[in-house]
Every structure is written in structure tokens, then in C-alpha cells.
Amino acid sequence: MKIVLACFMIICLAATCLRTAKFSDVSASNLPLDALKANSMDIVSIDMDKDGDKDLIIAMEFRPNVILLNDGAGKFSHANVLPAKNHDSEDIAAEDFDKDGDIDIVFVSEDDFIHEYYINKGNMTFEDASEKFPVKSKSNSVLAHDFDKDGDIDLVLGNEGQDMFLVNDGKGNFADDTEKRLPKDNSTTQDVETSDIDKDGDVDLVLGNEDGNRIYLNDGKGFFTDATQDRLPFTPGKAETRKVDLADIDHDGDMDIFFSNVNFRRDKNPANRLLLNNGKGFFTDETSARYLGKNDLHTADVTFADIDLDKDLDIVVANVFGGAQQLFINNGKAVFTESAEVLPTSTTEAISVEVADLNNDGLPDIYFGIFRGTDVLLLGQN
Numbered sequence: 001m002k003i004v005l006a007c008f009m010i011i012c013l014a015a016t017c018l019r020t021a022k023f024s025d026v027s028a029s030n031l032p033l034d035a036l037k038a039n040s041m042d043i044v045s046i047d048m049d050k051d052g053d054k055d056l057i058i059a060m061e062f063r064p065n066v067i068l069l070n071d072g073a074g075k076f077s078h079a080n081v082l083p084a085k086n087h088d089s090e091d092i093a094a095e096d097f098d099k100d101g102d103i104d105i106v107f108v109s110e111d112d113f114i115h116e117y118y119i120n121k122g123n124m125t126f127e128d129a130s131e132k133f134p135v136k137s138k139s140n141s142v143l144a145h146d147f148d149k150d151g152d153i154d155l156v157l158g159n160e161g162q163d164m165f166l167v168n169d170g171k172g173n174f175a176d177d178t179e180k181r182l183p184k185d186n187s188t189t190q191d192v193e194t195s196d197i198d199k200d201g202d203v204d205l206v207l208g209n210e211d212g213n214r215i216y217l218n219d220g221k222g223f224f225t226d227a228t229q230d231r232l233p234f235t236p237g238k239a240e241t242r243k244v245d246l247a248d249i250d251h252d253g254d255m256d257i258f259f260s261n262v263n264f265r266r267d268k269n270p271a272n273r274l275l276l277n278n279g280k281g282f283f284t285d286e287t288s289a290r291y292l293g294k295n296d297l298h299t300a301d302v303t304f305a306d307i308d309l310d311k312d313l314d315i316v317v318a319n320v321f322g323g324a325q326q327l328f329i330n331n332g333k334a335v336f337t338e339s340a341e342v343l344p345t346s347t348t349e350a351i352s353v354e355v356a357d358l359n360n361d362g363l364p365d366i367y368f369g370i371f372r373g374t375d376v377l378l379l380g381q382n
Helices: 002-017
Strands: 022-025 040-046 055-060 066-070 076-078 089-095 104-109 116-120 126-128 139-145 154-159 164-168 174-176 189-195 204-209 214-218 224-226 240-247 256-262 273-277 283-285 298-305 314-320 326-330 336-338 350-356 365-370 376-381
Touching: 040 350, 040 365, 055 089, 104 139, 154 189, 154 204, 204 256, 256 314, 314 365
Parallel strands: 040 089, 089 139, 139 189, 189 240, 240 298, 298 350, 314 350
Antiparallel strands: 022 376, 040 055, 055 066, 066 076, 089 104, 104 116, 116 126, 139 154, 154 164, 164 174, 189 204, 204 214, 204 240, 214 224, 240 256, 256 273, 256 298, 273 283, 298 314, 314 326, 326 336, 350 365, 365 376
């Protein structure tokens, strides 16, 4: 009997370890599709109403931005608490900027240069503070963090032209301090991410650009210098990077880099790039050895998450302009192979992706923001 029980336990354990990533498309039943018909650009999952589950904030291009409230089981309703403005919203920063215990929101805009700033007054009531936002810029990205270590959340805007650094006064009022804090650069930045890549105790910046990516190192007080030339390897062909993701993919205690690349301008190499950190913030291109699958699509975004529940990070890939969505499974040694499992969505227009446990069942769920179509929600299945 003991032998039978032991064998049964081994079989169950093996089944758990070899779990296949299965998802069900519940978009029609679980999303308010009328608010999500087209032009989703960015997604943030965060508990906006303080009820213990993940809600969603969606940035919309020339449509009103959206907050979706979760019922706890992964079914969402349109909160309809933001002004119905139609700006070219590209990216989202959601943090407690005024330090009153709830989440405020910044949406940055590209083509019309108009950013939106909403201060949460509690109970999902927002004050429109957009008039107080200190800059207008053609922005593709916004990043929130306490860069100067003064206890409040600052902002970095990734722009077409000079990127910007906005200092928070601790009460949610921002001032432009770009000239002192960021290197001069007039390239087009599509995304900015932050982590302590050189492990010196402060957070640095990695910028995904249309004409050459950048690394900016922090001096510890929120002043940055360009360290790109020494730290980023030469990439064959010219890359047009859309998104940057930082993750410790090889479990060695430092942050590695994934550049999601596109070829919207028709003269670029669309292959994504996976770079490993040597522990001191110097990077080696390991794409050919570690990213095994179709790699010539327009990848607009990726998310690292443990999709198959084997305690390592896999990759969900959002492709736009004709590319099917992809899963890359980690073999436990930071080698990612494109999965034969097909995600249950036919969309080829995913411009953003978020992975989170949206229905509180312990399984990862996937939300795709769709550029020319309706957003897609996939719930994980046992």
C-alpha cells in the first residue's frame, strides 16, 4: 500500500511540474467590450478600489482612458470615473503621488502633447490635475519611482526628443528638473525601465529607443550619466525597440534585459534581443542561444511570468501588425523555447500584454491590449 501511495504521489508531482499552460478566452463574458473596442496602448494591473483583487487601467489612443474594476473572480466592469478625454495616450504611471494612501494616475500622450494627471481623492473619485502637470511633450513612456530617495515618487518621461525628469515635492506636485538630472539626447525613446543593474544600491535607467538603446547610471541621488557605450553590446542590424523588460532570468541575482523590437519604419531588424548581465551591469547578447523560436515579428511588448508554474520565468509575447501571439517556456536554465501550445486568440494586433492572477485561483491570467480590435482576456486553466 505504501509503495502504491508513493507512486501515486510521484505521478501527481510529475504532473504538477509538467503542467501545460492552458487558457480560456473569456473576453466576451468578462470584459465590458463597448469600452474596449479599439486602440488600447498600455495596461497596468493594480488594486484601485482596495478590495484585494487586481483591477486594470487601460491607456487608449484617441479614446477615453479606462479603469476596469474586478469582481474578484476575473469579471470586469467599466468604472467610468475618469473624464472622457480623447488624447493620444500611450503609457501609464499609477502610484500614490500625493502620499495619501491611494493610487493616482498619469497618462502620457504622444501626438497631441497633452498629458493627463488624476489625483485620487478616495472612494474612486478623481481630481483632474492635468493643468498642473508641468510639461508638454511628445511622450511614449512614463516611469514612476523614488529616484532621489526622498520618500516620494518622481517621474521620467521617454520622449521624441529630450527625455524628462520630473521631481515630486512630496505632495504630488511635479517640477521639471531634466537639465540637471538626465543626459542630453534628442533620439526617440519608446520605453524606460528601472532597476539597480550595476548593484551599487540605487536604481538605473534602461531606455528602449528607435535608433539605439541607452543605459543611464544613477549616482545615488537621482542624477544620471550615459554609460551605453561600455555596457550595451553591438546588435547586428539597426533595432527599433518598442519596449524594455528587466528580469533575473538566470537566477544569478542581477537584472537581465529583453528588448522588444519592431520594424514600423521598414529599415530595421525586427528581431528581439535577450541580454545577460555579468553582475556589474555589463551585458552580453545571448539571443541566438537562449531565445529559440520565431523572431522576426513586430513584437510590441512582452511580460516575464511563471506561466507553467515550475518556479522560473517564461515569456508571453505580444505581436502586432500580423504576428500571432507567442509563449516561450523556460527550461529552468534560461533557455526559452517557443511553445507548441497555441493561445486561444486569433488576434494579430496585440500591442501590450499584462500577466497577473486576476481571478484569485493561483493561476496566471493574460490580458492583451489590442490596437485595432477588442481587448482579449485569457484565464488560466488547470
